[in-house]
Amino acid sequence: MSEQITVAQHYVPRFYMKNFAVVKKGKKNEKAFISFYQFSGDIYKNNIPTKSICYKNYFYGEDNVIEKQLMKKEEQWAKTIYGIVDNPERLLSDEQKKNLKEFAVYQYQRTEAMLKYGKESRSEMLVTHFMNNYRDLNKNDVKNIVEERVNKQIQASLYINICDELIEVIDDLAVSIIRFNTSHKLITSDMPVIVTNPFNISKAGMGSVGTVIMYPISSDIMIFIYDSKMYSLSSEYVVSTNEQDVVNINKYQVLSADDMVMAINEGVLVASVMQNDIILEREKNIEKKVLSSYDGQGTFFALKSRCINYKFDISLFRLPKEVQKIPIACRESFDRKYVSDVRFSILFRIYRLPNLLREDKRFSQADIRNKKEGYKKLLRFLDEYWKYQWKIEQ
Numbered sequence: 001m002s003e004q005i006t007v008a009q010h011y012v013p014r015f016y017m018k019n020f021a022v023v024k025k026g027k028k029n030e031k032a033f034i035s036f037y038q039f040s041g042d043i044y045k046n047n048i049p050t051k052s053i054c055y056k057n058y059f060y061g062e063d064n065v066i067e068k069q070l071m072k073k074e075e076q077w078a079k080t081i082y083g084i085v086d087n088p089e090r091l092l093s094d095e096q097k098k099n100l101k102e103f104a105v106y107q108y109q110r111t112e113a114m115l116k117y118g119k120e121s122r123s124e125m126l127v128t129h130f131m132n133n134y135r136d137l138n139k140n141d142v143k144n145i146v147e148e149r150v151n152k153q154i155q156a157s158l159y160i161n162i163c164d165e166l167i168e169v170i171d172d173l174a175v176s177i178i179r180f181n182t183s184h185k186l187i188t189s190d191m192p193v194i195v196t197n198p199f200n201i202s203k204a205g206m207g208s209v210g211t212v213i214m215y216p217i218s219s220d221i222m223i224f225i226y227d228s229k230m231y232s233l234s235s236e237y238v239v240s241t242n243e244q245d246v247v248n249i250n251k252y253q254v255l256s257a258d259d260m261v262m263a264i265n266e267g268v269l270v271a272s273v274m275q276n277d278i279i280l281e282r283e284k285n286i287e288k289k290v291l292s293s294y295d296g297q298g299t300f301f302a303l304k305s306r307c308i309n310y311k312f313d314i315s316l317f318r319l320p321k322e323v324q325k326i327p328i329a330c331r332e333s334f335d336r337k338y339v340s341d342v343r344f345s346i347l348f349r350i351y352r353l354p355n356l357l358r359e360d361k362r363f364s365q366a367d368i369r370n371k372k373e374g375y376k377k378l379l380r381f382l383d384e385y386w387k388y389q390w391k392i393e394q
Helices: 014-020 065-086 094-109 112-133 139-153 156-160 163-169 243-256 266-273 276-285 340-351 353-358 365-386
Strands: 008-010 022-025 030-038 043-049 055-057 174-180 194-196 212-216 221-226 237-240 260-263 290-294 299-303
Touching: 014 030, 014 065, 014 260, 030 266, 043 266, 065 094, 065 156, 065 221, 094 156, 094 163, 094 174, 094 212, 094 221, 112 139, 112 156, 194 243, 212 243, 243 266, 243 276, 260 266, 266 276, 340 353, 340 365, 353 365
Parallel strands: 174 237
Antiparallel strands: 008 055, 022 030, 030 043, 030 260, 174 221, 194 212, 212 221, 290 299
């Protein structure tokens, strides 16, 4: 008997969407109906079966290998997430925390949004390279050839295969459950896991100082995975009545979404989407994925990650007073794990960078002095954060 192959492979699992849906039980099975707003086409849809959205045929491959691996993991993730929704006050076990972190990483990596971003950024990089070095080529022809190759070579499996590495990166982060007792309800999206950083507002990485990873698991419960050396939540389980926090959290879902946000009904979606500031921010967020510089001999590339800038405050993640004193321009994204070269790079900014900036007329003496003092404050904070006495290395 041949093995049954799953054709419609969901990149947002149905067990997850069920918590934002109306569940109707039939004689043989139950069905979940969710509402969504689709940015392309400006479309609202109500009571749509979860089985009919957030999937692609053979998204993870026709051999069903990755799909089977994910389905097995989903059993454990579902058990943990449903358990929290049913009883959020119960103390989390180590296994549950592990499952929540694992779900966050896999869900972040497995989506169509992440795959599209990867393909588009690599295509952009290759097209730029060829056009810089072969000026007589037709750009449209180059673009078509590159995109064809990239579409063949970059598959969803590429992002799934690095998940276990990323799980190790966030092993040190704390986990908290926040239940919102508010009139506003949480929404989700086709890219539901948000990686952001209140410390470094324009960059976010899973291994960075100040990282916050967040995702809703129902209309009123959020999971936060965060740098507890930076932020101190009162407990592992928190009840919040902060309406603005829910509004702002939903804005991050709108920013993160590739093409769709979802909720239990259209009213919740309208309240989240129809806000001028978030629509404008979403439009600004669609920008070049690759920064490049060409000197006539070679091209320097900087590939931007698909992160969400910290634009809307969440009261749970207020920065400590000593961190607030560090100028925003000096709050660079450094690794949570101490590396001596990183510390030396900050020392360079303090003692060598000012001399270089004095040669640039765009910077005033006050600007240079403020930068130097800002980096000194940053170093004092990081030394305490790392709990490391650099003199030990002397």
